[in-house]
Amino acid sequence: MATPFSCSSSKWDQRAIPERGAAFFERWQTTRISNPRPLAEKSRSHDVFDGPFATISGRGGFGPVPGIRFRNLTLGYDDHPAVHHLEGEIAPGSLTAVIGPNGSGKSTLIKGIVGQLSPLEGLIEISGPERCGIAYLPQQAAIDRTFPISVFDLVALGLWCEIGSIRGLTAKQRGRVIEALSAVGLDGLERRPITTLSGGQLQRALFARVLLQNSRLILLDEPFTAIDAKTSADLMALIERWHGEARTIIAVLHDIELVKERFPQAMMLARTTVAWGETREVLTASNLLKARAMSESWTEDAPWCRRRGAT
Amino acid sequence: MLYDLLISPFAEYAFMRRALAGSVAVSIGAAPIGVIMMLRRMSLVGDAMAHAILPGAALGFLLFGLNLLPMTVGGVVAGLAVALLAGVVARNTIIREDASLAAFYLISLALGVLIISLKGSAVDLMHVLFGTVLALDDAALVYLAGTATVTSLALAVMLRPLVAECVDPGFLGVVGGPGTFVHLGFLVLSVLNLVAGFQALGTLLAVGIMMLPAASARFWAHTLEGMIGVALAVGIGSSLVGLLVSYHLSVASGPAVTLSAGVVYLVSILIGPVSGVMWSILPKRHRTA
Numbered sequence: 001m002a003t004p005f006s007c008s009s010s011k012w013d014q015r016a017i018p019e020r021g022a023a024f025f026e027r028w029q030t031t032r033i034s035n036p037r038p039l040a041e042k043s044r045s046h047d048v049f050d051g052p053f054a055t056i057s058g059r060g061g062f063g064p065v066p067g068i069r070f071r072n073l074t075l076g077y078d079d080h081p082a083v084h085h086l087e088g089e090i091a092p093g094s095l096t097a098v099i100g101p102n103g104s105g106k107s108t109l110i111k112g113i114v115g116q117l118s119p120l121e122g123l124i125e126i127s128g129p130e131r132c133g134i135a136y137l138p139q140q141a142a143i144d145r146t147f148p149i150s151v152f153d154l155v156a157l158g159l160w161c162e163i164g165s166i167r168g169l170t171a172k173q174r175g176r177v178i179e180a181l182s183a184v185g186l187d188g189l190e191r192r193p194i195t196t197l198s199g200g201q202l203q204r205a206l207f208a209r210v211l212l213q214n215s216r217l218i219l220l221d222e223p224f225t226a227i228d229a230k231t232s233a234d235l236m237a238l239i240e241r242w243h244g245e246a247r248t249i250i251a252v253l254h255d256i257e258l259v260k261e262r263f264p265q266a267m268m269l270a271r272t273t274v275a276w277g278e279t280r281e282v283l284t285a286s287n288l289l290k291a292r293a294m295s296e297s298w299t300e301d302a303p304w305c306r307r308r309g310a311t
Numbered sequence: 312m313l314y315d316l317l318i319s320p321f322a323e324y325a326f327m328r329r330a331l332a333g334s335v336a337v338s339i340g341a342a343p344i345g346v347i348m349m350l351r352r353m354s355l356v357g358d359a360m361a362h363a364i365l366p367g368a369a370l371g372f373l374l375f376g377l378n379l380l381p382m383t384v385g386g387v388v389a390g391l392a393v394a395l396l397a398g399v400v401a402r403n404t405i406i407r408e409d410a411s412l413a414a415f416y417l418i419s420l421a422l423g424v425l426i427i428s429l430k431g432s433a434v435d436l437m438h439v440l441f442g443t444v445l446a447l448d449d450a451a452l453v454y455l456a457g458t459a460t461v462t463s464l465a466l467a468v469m470l471r472p473l474v475a476e477c478v479d480p481g482f483l484g485v486v487g488g489p490g491t492f493v494h495l496g497f498l499v500l501s502v503l504n505l506v507a508g509f510q511a512l513g514t515l516l517a518v519g520i521m522m523l524p525a526a527s528a529r530f531w532a533h534t535l536e537g538m539i540g541v542a543l544a545v546g547i548g549s550s551l552v553g554l555l556v557s558y559h560l561s562v563a564s565g566p567a568v569t570l571s572a573g574v575v576y577l578v579s580i581l582i583g584p585v586s587g588v589m590w591s592i593l594p595k596r597h598r599t600a
Contacts, residue, residue, distance in 0.1 A: 114485045133486035138479065147350055147478045148535050157475050160486045165472050193533060194478075213486070 064128035066217040066248050067092035068113060072122035074305075075105070075112045080298050081120065082108040084272045085307060090250060092127070095243040097259040097279070098252045100269035100291055106252040107139065109269065110221050113250070126217070132161030135215035137206050139222050145194055151205050152190035155181060158212025180208040185234060200231040207235055218242060220251040224258070236262060256283065270294035320558045326445050330511075330554055333447045334568055336455040337511050337520055338546030340462035341504045343539045345525030348501065350535070351477050354522050356409060359416040360498075361505045361517040363393035365423030368439065368509065373430050377438060379451045379510060386509055390502035393419050398498055402491070442513030442565045444554075451510050458507040462500050469493050474535065512565040519569035520546055527576045530583020545575050 068090040075083040083105040090096055098106045111117040112124055114136050135158075156169060156177045163169060169177070181190055184204040194202060203223065210218060220239070224232045240262065242249055253259055259266055259279060266282040268274040270291045275282040321327045348357050367389025371381030393415045400415075401408040427436055447455070466473075472493040475482050483490035508517030524545035528538040553568030560567075582589050 114481070116481055116484060136481070136485045138481055142479060142481060144478050144480075147474070148533060148538065149474060149478050150534070153474070154478060157471075157479075157482065160475075160483075160488055163471075165489070166468055 065092035065246050066126055066128045066130060067094075068217075068248070068250075069125045069127075070122070071125065073112070073119055073124060074121040075108050075117055076120050079120075079304075080302070081271065081305070083112065083269070084305075085122070086272060088267075088273065088276055090248060091265075092248055093243075093246045094265050095239070095249045095263055096251070096265040096267055097263035098250060098267045098269060099254070099256065099259055100274070101294055104269045104291065104294060105271050106269055107221055110136075110219050110250070110252060113219060128216075130215045130217055132213060132215055135210040135213040135218045137210055137218075137220040137223055139225070140199060140202060140206075143194075143202065143206075145197075145202065148193055148195070150190065151181070151186065151192050151194060151197065152177060154194055155190075155205055155208045155212060158209035161213070176212060177208075180211045181205070183211060184208045184238070200227050203227055204231065204235070207238060211238070216247045218247055218249045220249070222252050222254070224253065224255060232258075256288075259283065316559070317555065320555060326447075327554065327558060329447045329452060330444045330564065331550065333452055333455045333511050334444060334520070334550035334554065335547050336452075336459040337504070337507045338524070338550055339543060340455075340459035341508055341521040342524050342528075342542035342546045343466055344462065344497075344501055344504050345521035345523075346528060346535070346538045346542050347473065347477070347497070349522065349525045349529065350538075353409075354526070356412055357501065357505065357518045357521055359412045360390060360394055360501060361509065361514055362423075363412075363416040363419040364390035364502065364506055364509055365439070365514050366419050366426060367392075367423075368506075368514070369423040369426035372435065372439065373426055377435060379443075379448060379454075383451070383454055383506055383510065386506040387502060389419065390506060391499060394498040394502050395495065398495055402494075438513070440513045440515050441563060442509065442511050442516065444511040444564045444568070447510070455507050455510065458503045462504060465496065465500055469496055473497060512569060516565050516569045519572060520549070523569065523572035523576050524549065527572070527579040527583075530579035530585050530587055533585060545572060549575060 070086045070088055073083060073086040074081050082103075086109070098109065100106055108117065112119060113126070114134055156163075156173075158180070159169070159173055159177070162173065178190065181187060184207050186201065186204050186208065189197070189201065194205070197205065207223070210220075223235060223239075227235070236258070239249060239251065251263070253263075260283055263279055265277065266279040267276040268282050268287055268291050271294060274291045275284075275287045321331060345357070348354055364386035367385030367387070368382040369385070370389075371378070371383070371385035375381040393412070397408065397411040397415045400406055401411040404411075406414075427439060472483055472488055472490070475488065476490060476493050480490075482488070483493065504521065505517050508520055511517075512520060524542040525538070527545045528541035531541045532538045549572035550568055553571040554564060556562065556571065557564035557567035580588055584590070
């Protein structure tokens with residue numbers, strides 16, 4: 001593999017796709033994020049088409065488990081790529097850790113998948129889109145912790161798909177919110193304003209919201225950063241429970257040991273993929289060294305990338 | 312005595328009753344908007360938008376003279392145009408919302424002053440800058456009451472997504488909620504209320520009845536509902552007190568109303584139970600857990 005910063009680097013070989021055959025391809029027709037998109041659609045998360053596999057009714061449950069495919073995907077800011085010509089797929093029902101040094105494009109990739117950033121080039125395709133959207137755990141910095149909202153109200157937003165803007169919560173739904181809080185160990189804190197929560201407690205509350213969203217596509221951006229060992233262990237158990245329920249989960253992580261022990265799949269990014277696949281094959285000394293060697297800097301006069309649609 | 316002080320100005324003069332009804336209506340619409348603006352750190356954005364309505368109002372004035380209806384329509388159109396333009400630019404370019412608004416409102420303000428200077432006298436300019444709360448006609452009262460009604464209903468419908476947007480700006484977009492709609496809807500409500508404030512208090516002070524009660528409320532309540540309640544009370548109370556002061560002391564009514572709210576704010580800083588200065592001087596106790 002070439003050095004990460006050179007243009008012709010990512011030689012992703014579309015593995016797994018031939019093995020699964022043509023039937024697998026037919027599923028990639030539901031949700032597409034591509035560039036250029038019309039201005040008016042920019043703030044929407046996805047363009048969801050009612051393809052033959054988009055048959056999810058009610059919360060979670062039915063239809064195929066979502067998978068994600070990246071096709072020659074370049075995401076970035078201004079002209080500078082943060083994710084460069086990414087090719088490959090996240091298999092439905094997989095549990096993938098995204099790792100890599102600071103500035104390697106991990107969070108950028110997540111933002112691309114949820115639709116907060118549109119590609120400079122290429123496509124993100126999501127099969128079997130969830131009616132209620134993706135469950136996305138943002139980095140804590142994205143939350144305004146000074147806003148006067150109670151823990152209960154923050155977590156109850158996870159029921160958005162059921163309650164929308166104006167519907168009140170039924171007794172049953174209130175029960176589910178309390179249950180979700182209890183599942184993450186926040187019993188009795190539901191009336192507290194979020195300002196009074198510690199970092200770990202807020203992270204638990206956000207996990208409770210993901211729990212309520214009941215989506216089968218879950219994206220976690222640094223779920224364990226600045227979280228103590230006990231809380232991480234509790235939340236990791238929750239992630240493994242979701243994995244057992246055949247949900248597709250992608251988590252951005254920095255703890256290599258944790259990835260080694262608990263995540264079957266890993267994607268190592270350094271602007272492009274250094275390695276991607278079975279975790280033990282990805283986390284080799286030479287790969288880690290390669291990722292570490294990634295140059296974080298770019299110059300204003302970096303040459304224009306000439307690589308075109310690889311698919 | 313008390314009757315003379317508090318009741319008789321309103322009992323005897325219709326213009327005082329109209330002024331009271333108008334400014335109470337403005338308070339009801341503006342208070343919750345002000346609280347949300349403050350919590351979104353947009354307190355000064357309100358000020359910027361209040362200035363942005365000026366060219367529209369000025370154009371109405373240029374064409375129809377000092378007539379509230381065309382000035383209102385012009386103000387709403389100009390305010391919405393600036394707010395929406397600024398919003399679109401902020402959402403689609405590198406410029407953030409505050410800078411985007413600042414740019415557009417400055418263009419707008421300059422345009423407004425230019426238009427007024429084409430025709431108006433100093434007296435007219437005073438009217439535009441300081442409002443005409445003592446000369447509200449029927450149409451103006453209907454607009455003020457209508458704005459308060461629309462604002463209350465709209466906020467009831469969009470409070471949840473609005474709060475979601477404030478706390479976690481990415482959330483609604485990801486779950487397919489009306490993120491952009493809520494954002495723009497809030498801007499529209501802000502403009503409607505600023506035009507209402509403009510009629511009562513003029514372009515310079517329109518923001519006073521929106522932000523001063525909101526900023527005061529921060530010192531008295533922990534929850535959003537509580538803050539909105541306090542802001543309503545402060546807004547309505549300042550309207551009443553301000554008009555009475557204006558009547559008895561023969562001072563300009565707009566500044567009197569705004570200053571009344573200002574006094575409440577200063578008192579709140581001192582004795583408000585939430586982080587008021589006085590409480591930090593007293594010895595502190597703490598609980599066991």
